[in-house]
Amino acid sequence: MAPKVLISDSLSEAAVQIFRDRGIDVDFEPTLGKDKEKLAEVIGNYDGLAIRSATKATAALIEKADNLKVIGRAGIGTDNVDKEAASKKGVIVMNTPFGNMITTAEHAIAMMFAVARQIPEASASTHAGKWEKSKFMGVELTGKTLGVIGAGNIGGIVCDRARGLKMKVVAFDPYLGEEKADKMGVEKVELDELLKRADFITLHVPLTDSTRNILSAENLAKTKKGVRIINCARGGLVDEVALAEQLKSGHVAGAAFDVFSQEPATENPLFGLPNVVCTPHLGAATTEAQENVALQVAEQMADYLLTGAVSNALNTPSITAEEAKVMGPWVKLAEHLGSFIGQLTDEPIEEVNITYDGVASEMNLSALECAAIAGIMQASNPDVNMVSAPVIAKERGVQISKTTQDAAGVFDGYIKVDIKTAKRARSIAGTVFSDGKPRFIQIKGINIDAEVGEHMLYTTNDDVPGIIGALGRILGEHEVNIANFTLGRAVTGGEAIALLYVDGVVDPKVVEALQATNLFKQIKPLSFDV
Structure with missing residues (x-):
């Protein structure tokens, strides 16, 4: 039977057609996401759920989704999806992090221009019939130093565009290597150095415990007098109350915000200040971006439901379509090995070590590990899969480790699973023959050759x-x-x-x-x- 997908938010007709063209049964209900009771009634009928931001995939909703295998978010933010609940239920959560990168980066550049030249205020003044040419004295971007906090996908595009504007770019990003920074033409610096030198600061990091209020009152006080701050990333990265005080004092010359700590934002400490430009979370709001993320999420979900290929998943390893073809038998082997041990072991497992030999060591080890752990856990819980197994294993305190090695023996490669409990140790190894069939080749150190x-x-x-x-x-x-x-x-x-x-x-x-x-x-x- 064909997989069935529900689209509960507004996606383009072209995205809907992708599902249909791939042979997937799709129900397009663009307003259903706002009716949580009705959505909860029908969600159990679907293998996939495609959403934007209106649908809230809560733990309560996911609990009712007995057939659900994948949630696809058309866009980068997944704050509206309970990823922990999805993982425990074995549901893959995908997003589309690349479909709106250019659009979001361009919006940050546009906001930088807007605050540098006071464009919104000057426009409102002119519309009102005033001609206050001398009132709106701006600053050039050329030659100024742009401090980029977070030089990943979107931040990297901003760096590139800023260099085209002849700005000097300094970047703070713990994951940015010196070699990559050189290729990007930016100077890698620590946060305090960026705060001290930047004429403009733009943020491009996710909201995490380590980035929340990264521009705190303390850090805002370290900034260069006259700095202008742009946030088109996530609300909560800047202490908005502290920033409002710095704007009023004149230490911060201006700010441009597309995102806020509370959204929808009907009131905010930044609202009403004359040197602040605000937009209602428009970073991804272009025709091109909305179409791109819709098409991308449809392709990703269809690929997973039809071929097992996993792209841009947030709670399980990604597996390309090409990897799925090659790795399919090896993933199955890893699952069989785990299942063998799981069915033999009645007491709690404390440690799992997986050895990847030869060709197996060159594959997507995260996917193989998830398959092996799923096989182990399924002995006690048949509903466990590659998504939920690592979560359950972690909750049970199972220590998981891996070993990789060059081909050692008569096989081009093999996988070996060793486990320890309080009472015993067990091991089993297997390989995949040229016919694509998994085989058990060793149990308890005893060599065998057994078809599964x-x-x-x-x-x-x-x-x-x-x-x-x-x-x-x-x-x-x-x-x-x-x-x-x-x-x-x-x-x-x-x-x-x-x-x-x-x-x-x-x-x-x-x-x-x-x-x-x-x-x-x-x-x-x-x-x-x-």
């Missing part, structure tokens, strides 16, 4: 005669057909294992009959989603 089947039976025993006969006889007596039979042992007379691929579910009576032979230390029916 939907229904399997795992046993451990001492290496003594009669094991094969007992297994064959008892399964035959219970009419269980064996598709594949794999044996392995550590040393002659030591510990041995058997892994059987059978045609149906192993009945508990089979386990009881095997236990009655007193030949087996462990007998465990297994099932895998193949």
Whole structure:
């Protein structure tokens, strides 16, 4: 059955058509997002939810979304989505961080011009029939120093545009390397240095605990007298009350704000001040940007629902369509390995180490790790998936680590999962053959070669005669057909294992009959989603 998507905010018809062209059943209800009760009634019918900012994907809504697999936000901000609740529910949250980058950067430049030349106030004065040419004395941008706080995607475009305006650009960004700064033609500085030197300051960082009020009263006091401040990023980055006082005192010559700590902003300490330009969060408000993010979110959601490709996800590793094709069998292998251990382990797992060897070490390790952890967790909770598994593992205090190494052995690559509990340690390794089928190649350090089947039976025993006969006889007596039979042992007379691929579910009576032979230390029916 085709995936079903609900669009509960206003997206372009072209975006709606993308879903239809890809064979996805789509309901376009652009006003439904504002009716939270109606939305809650119908959300359980959909695999995907495409939104802008009007729809609030709260924990309560997500809890009712039993079939939901992905929420796509047309735009960069996802404050209206409860990402923690989505992760626990196993729902991927995507945004479109690149569709409105140019538009937002251009708005910051426009706001810088507006505050430098007092354009809004001069326009209002002229419209009123006044001719106050001498009143509106501005400043040039050429030759001035622009301080950019956050030189990522949008900030980087602002840096480029500012250099084109012949401004000197200094940037504060802990993640900006010296080499990258040189390529961008900007000078990397610490925040205090930027505050001291900048004639204009523009912010381009997300709102986090470390960036909240980054322009605090204390930091505003460190700025150069006559500085002008532009914020087109996120409300809450600037102490608006402190800034208003600095504007009134004349220490800050002007400010231009597109975002505010409380939105919609009907009142604010900055409102009414003559040297402040304000716009109602218009950073992404261009025809081109709105179309771009709508088309982008439709393509991303369709790719995920149809091929498993994950782009711009905020709560799970991204996997390109090309990676999905190559990695598909390896992701499945990682899930099988985790599932094997999860089904065998009854006590809480304390540590997980995943070894990636050879070609596996060159893949998207985050995705492989999520698959392995999901396999482990699904033994106790079948609803867990690659999105929710890491969250659940973290909540349970599971320590997860990884090891990568060059090809070591007869295989081009393999994945090995080791776990520790308070009582024991377990390990299993597997690889993917050229036919694309995952195989188990080692259990408890014992080499084997076992195809993964939907229904399997795992046993451990001492290496003594009669094991094969007992297994064959008892399964035959219970009419269980064996598709594949794999044996392995550590040393002659030591510990041995058997892994059987059978045609149906192993009945508990089979386990009881095997236990009655007193030949087996462990007998465990297994099932895998193949």
